[in-house]
Amino acid sequence: MANFKTLAKREEKYKKFESGHSLCEGCGLPIAVRTILNSIDGSVVASNATGCLEVATTRYPTTAWNIPWIHNAFENAAATISGVESAYRSLKRKGKLDGETTFVAFAGDGGTYDIGLQSLSGALERGHKFLYVTLDNGAYMNTGIQRSSATPKGASTTTEPAGKVTYGKERQRKNLTEIVAAHEIPFVGQASISNLTDLSDKVEKAVAKDGPSFLNVLSTCQLGWRVPPSDAVNIAKKGVETCYWPLYEVDEGKYEVTYEPSEKLPVEEWLKPQKRFAALFKTGNEEILKEIQEDVDRDWKRLKAKASL
Amino acid sequence: MSNGNRQVLTGHQVVANAMRQVDPDVVAAYPITPQSEIVEYFSKFVADGKVDSEVITVESEHSAMSACVGSSAAGARTMTATASQGLALMLEIVYIAASMRAPIVMTVANRALSGPINIHCDHSDSMAARDSGVIQIYGEDAQEAYDFTLMAQRLAENEDVLLPVMVTLDGFTLTHTAQVAELLPDDTVTDFVGEYEPLYPLLDVDNPTTQGPFDMPDYYFEHKLQQVEAMNNVPEKFLEVQEEFSDLSDREYSGLFESYRLDDADYAIVLLGSTAGTAKVVVDELRDKGKKVGLLKPWMFRPFPAEEMKEALKEKEAVAVFDRSLSFGSSGPLYLEVSSALSHEDNKPRLYNYTYGLGGRDIAEGHIAEVFEDLENPDLESKMHYINART
Numbered sequence: 001m002a003n004f005k006t007l008a009k010r011e012e013k014y015k016k017f018e019s020g021h022s023l024c025e026g027c028g029l030p031i032a033v034r035t036i037l038n039s040i041d042g043s044v045v046a047s048n049a050t051g052c053l054e055v056a057t058t059r060y061p062t063t064a065w066n067i068p069w070i071h072n073a074f075e076n077a078a079a080t081i082s083g084v085e086s087a088y089r090s091l092k093r094k095g096k097l098d099g100e101t102t103f104v105a106f107a108g109d110g111g112t113y114d115i116g117l118q119s120l121s122g123a124l125e126r127g128h129k130f131l132y133v134t135l136d137n138g139a140y141m142n143t144g145i146q147r148s149s150a151t152p153k154g155a156s157t158t159t160e161p162a163g164k165v166t167y168g169k170e171r172q173r174k175n176l177t178e179i180v181a182a183h184e185i186p187f188v189g190q191a192s193i194s195n196l197t198d199l200s201d202k203v204e205k206a207v208a209k210d211g212p213s214f215l216n217v218l219s220t221c222q223l224g225w226r227v228p229p230s231d232a233v234n235i236a237k238k239g240v241e242t243c244y245w246p247l248y249e250v251d252e253g254k255y256e257v258t259y260e261p262s263e264k265l266p267v268e269e270w271l272k273p274q275k276r277f278a279a280l281f282k283t284g285n286e287e288i289l290k291e292i293q294e295d296v297d298r299d300w301k302r303l304k305a306k307a308s309l
Numbered sequence: 310m311s312n313g314n315r316q317v318l319t320g321h322q323v324v325a326n327a328m329r330q331v332d333p334d335v336v337a338a339y340p341i342t343p344q345s346e347i348v349e350y351f352s353k354f355v356a357d358g359k360v361d362s363e364v365i366t367v368e369s370e371h372s373a374m375s376a377c378v379g380s381s382a383a384g385a386r387t388m389t390a391t392a393s394q395g396l397a398l399m400l401e402i403v404y405i406a407a408s409m410r411a412p413i414v415m416t417v418a419n420r421a422l423s424g425p426i427n428i429h430c431d432h433s434d435s436m437a438a439r440d441s442g443v444i445q446i447y448g449e450d451a452q453e454a455y456d457f458t459l460m461a462q463r464l465a466e467n468e469d470v471l472l473p474v475m476v477t478l479d480g481f482t483l484t485h486t487a488q489v490a491e492l493l494p495d496d497t498v499t500d501f502v503g504e505y506e507p508l509y510p511l512l513d514v515d516n517p518t519t520q521g522p523f524d525m526p527d528y529y530f531e532h533k534l535q536q537v538e539a540m541n542n543v544p545e546k547f548l549e550v551q552e553e554f555s556d557l558s559d560r561e562y563s564g565l566f567e568s569y570r571l572d573d574a575d576y577a578i579v580l581l582g583s584t585a586g587t588a589k590v591v592v593d594e595l596r597d598k599g600k601k602v603g604l605l606k607p608w609m610f611r612p613f614p615a616e617e618m619k620e621a622l623k624e625k626e627a628v629a630v631f632d633r634s635l636s637f638g639s640s641g642p643l644y645l646e647v648s649s650a651l652s653h654e655d656n657k658p659r660l661y662n663y664t665y666g667l668g669g670r671d672i673a674e675g676h677i678a679e680v681f682e683d684l685e686n687p688d689l690e691s692k693m694h695y696i697n698a699r700t
Contacts, residue, residue: 045512059522060522060528068511068512069517069520070382070521072378073401076372080375083365083375083378083379083380084382084383084512086363086379087381088383089363090363091334091385101512119372119375121368122369126367
């Protein structure tokens with residue numbers, strides 16, 4: 001597996017993703033994108049759903065991408081890359097193209113969990129050889145922090161805000177990683193910008209598969225989570241250490257927890273530093289906090305059970 | 310030169326054969342209700358090894374056009390086919406295909422948009438796409454649908470154009486009825502369409518391109534004007550392709566519309582698609598009775614041949630424009646175009662708008678003859694007229 005040195009060397013040799021883009025300080029997206037692209041040895045073609053990553057990296061006439069990159073619309077990063085990958089196979093079969101290329105689709109949680117789910121599901125079922133990466137920051141951050149089905153329970157967003165009579169989002173988030181795993185594709189993984197070796201290992205496994213693969217990457221949005229930019233990585237780490245966001249993979253159907261915290265922290269350690277959860281710590285919302293802890297414990301137990309099979 | 314092969318085929322089969330002969334690298338399509346059989350016939354050609362295309366059996370028309378954009382940007386010759394609700398669903402991405410200058414050729418079997426759900430012919434589906442930036446060509450019969458599908462390939466990929474082209478044929482009337490059509494030999498088509506050489510393929514990994522970037526107010530307008538310029542180049546390029554195709558096929562195409570006994574006519578009907586066949590019979594019958602009537606059938610609706618049409622119609626006494634779709638709260642889309650084309654003429658003909666055939670409603674010779682009779686009446690009301698409808 002590639003270590004940081006190897007990744008850094010690859011980036012030094014060819015910078016697939018340039019600096020100078022306009023993503024926020026403390027944004028998790030470029031951390032994830034650089035790690036993912038540097039973990040792929042060789043040429044990469046990427047599609048990108050509408051969102052922060054697309055807007056902040058390709059303001060015409062500038063681009064941060066030194067690889068072939070295509071943006072089509074919000075909900076169709078998977079369908080778009082499936083067209084590119086089909087063109088690649090067709091042109092290679094007809095002898096009009098040489099070489100090996102890896103295909104990656106990048107999308108946020110809104111572009112995947114919500115409006116892009118059908119497009120993703122179809123592309124996975126059709127078996128295109130590509131890696132789909134969801135950069136999950138838990139809301140529509142690009143357009144002003146609106147709720148998505150990835151928004152965690154208890155988070156305040158602009159479309160389901162905490163108010164005098166509400167504490168924020170009432171429903172638990174959709175478990176996208178498990179929805180994708182149900183497609184029984186060769187590789188599914190959950191990773192975080194706080195554990196880059198783990199992320200890199202998963203990318204290497206994913207792109208080596210002869211078929212679709214998927215990664216759900218927890219990515220801090222300092223604006224939406226309301227944390228200091230300097231804490232971006234530490235906060236994501238709390239998500240992992242509390243088992244709110246377990247790091248695991250499903251490799252050819254086999255579940256494995258790829259990182260187990262030495263001490264599973266209480267979920268409050270993840271919630272408290274983020275001002276989006278502030279209402280949960282007001283008197284009267286103790287029950288909600290308890291429910292969130294119970295949700296995390298239940299999901300963690302279920303995951304461990306799957307991994308023990 | 311021709312040496313064509315005359316066959317009895319449905320419109321769907323004819324178009325599927327045109328696609329087989331074009332041999333696109335990628336076809337992406339979805340069978341929405343109402344479904345077009347074109348992709349079924351084409352998929353059978355693939356299954357039988359008669360064509361070497363990659364077929365992407367997507368999970369929606371939205372993904373069909375999305376995959377087509379990806380494939381076309383990648384540098385592959387790309388086609389799709391759709392109808393009705395499918396076109397409505399993919400419309401968001403048709404705009405993007407045009408703005409990304411993707412030379413995708415798509416066939417539309419014209420069928421009514423819901424609601425109520427209907428599945429029969431009218432032009433509400435393709436008219437909904439008229440401002441998307443796609444070139445639109447309407448066929449009168451299976452032969453024209455075949456011929457235009459082949460010509461569309463050359464037009465779309467012309468470096469001065471590089472736009473998606475929509476070739477339409479009337480649902481059921483043309484798609485499901487068997488007609489005689491002459492198919493060109495396979496190698497004639499291969500030579501005619503030639504090799505596709507994309508300018509900036511995404512798959513050129515040594516020369517990476519960023520496609521579909523974000524435009525702020527400082528560039529968006531100019532990028533739209535580039536589309537305008539490309540669209541403005543279409544008529545001339547279409548005429549060039551027509552000339553070449555006419556030589557190959559021994560079928561005469563030379564214009565953005567067909568004029569039928571129009572030159573000396575006092576009264577004219579303007580309409581799109583298969584109803585032209587019925588209208589020609591009526592024109593012939595009335596001509597036999599000494600009536601000076603004629604027909605103008607646009608082949609190309611986008612770009613709209615306003616100048617040429619003005620010249621063809623400005624001396625007429627009266628003109629009836631037939632629309633097979635509604636623009637609620639306004640006149641029909643074809644009427645508005647014709648009316649606009651004639652707007653600066655001092656002695657322009659009396660102009661009337663007739664809506665017909667919605668949701669597959671029949672239109673017969675008698676209905677068309679009645680309209681010609683209407684046109685002789687200088688006091689005819691200029692309200693919207695509805696043909697064969699219970700008003």
